[in-house]
Amino acid sequence: MGRKIFALLFVLLAASCGGRDTTAPRNLNDACAILDQRPHYARAFKRTERRWGVPINVQMAIMYQESKFIGNAKTPHKYALGIIPMGRVSSAYGYSQALDGTWQEYQDATRSRRAKRNDIDDAADFIGWYLTGTTKQLGIPLTDARRQYLAYHEGRAGYSRGSHNGKSWLLNVSSSVGSRSILYGKQLAYCD
Numbered sequence: 001m002g003r004k005i006f007a008l009l010f011v012l013l014a015a016s017c018g019g020r021d022t023t024a025p026r027n028l029n030d031a032c033a034i035l036d037q038r039p040h041y042a043r044a045f046k047r048t049e050r051r052w053g054v055p056i057n058v059q060m061a062i063m064y065q066e067s068k069f070i071g072n073a074k075t076p077h078k079y080a081l082g083i084i085p086m087g088r089v090s091s092a093y094g095y096s097q098a099l100d101g102t103w104q105e106y107q108d109a110t111r112s113r114r115a116k117r118n119d120i121d122d123a124a125d126f127i128g129w130y131l132t133g134t135t136k137q138l139g140i141p142l143t144d145a146r147r148q149y150l151a152y153h154e155g156r157a158g159y160s161r162g163s164h165n166g167k168s169w170l171l172n173v174s175s176s177v178g179s180r181s182i183l184y185g186k187q188l189a190y191c192d
Contacts, residue, residue: 024068031060031184032191034069041069044124052128057188058145059127061181062152065173066097071118073097095123098130102155106130127152134159146178 027033035042045056067073074093091100094117098106106126107115115122134140134151138159142148151159153170164170 022070022072024070028064028068029183031057031187034060035191038069038120041120041124044121047121048124048128051125052132052142054128054131054142055181055185057181057185058131058142058148059124060184061145061177062127062131062149063095063123064180065149065177066092067095069095071095071120071123094118095120096126098123098126102130144178145181146174149174149177
């Protein structure tokens with residue numbers, strides 16, 4: 001009987017360790033509440049700001065839009081005939097919703113072979129790396145969350161071609177990202 005109880009406790013302990021940050025923070029409209037609830041997010045965002053110069057509010061606004069701060073976020077499934085699962089819409093995964101190829105590019109460029117998309121430190125660093133590259137290539141300021149998001153979503157080449165201009169829904173989303181960045185920036189100025 002003792003072995004069964006030990007085995008059950010081990011399974012419960014292992015299960016509790018694997019569930020970190022698979023749910024969104026409670027109040028997504030309050031940057032201070034997010035960082036209070038998840039202090040490791042604050043450390044990750046500050047480290048990225050120091051390394052890449054990307055303001056915390058911009059990182060948070062993009063991460064909110066991409067995953068709602070859920071570490072194992074995935075794109076929806078595609079279905080054939082409305083019922084047969086055909087895989088995911090894209091390979092986007094994790095906090096930053098980075099695609100497989102772009103994540104590989106990030107790992108190569110930063111020599112971060114062990115980086116994981118479901119790790120807040122790595123995902124924040126990825127956003128910093130990508131946005132900094134966008135600033136260098138396209139001249140979009142790191143503080144311009146709206147245009148940075150358009151280039152993040154469409155890719156730099158797509159943004160250069162203006163692929164976002166024909167997508168009114170995406171223009172609305174990018175405006176929301178810009179507004180959320182401003183909101184988070186105002187809130188972060190008053191966090192404890």
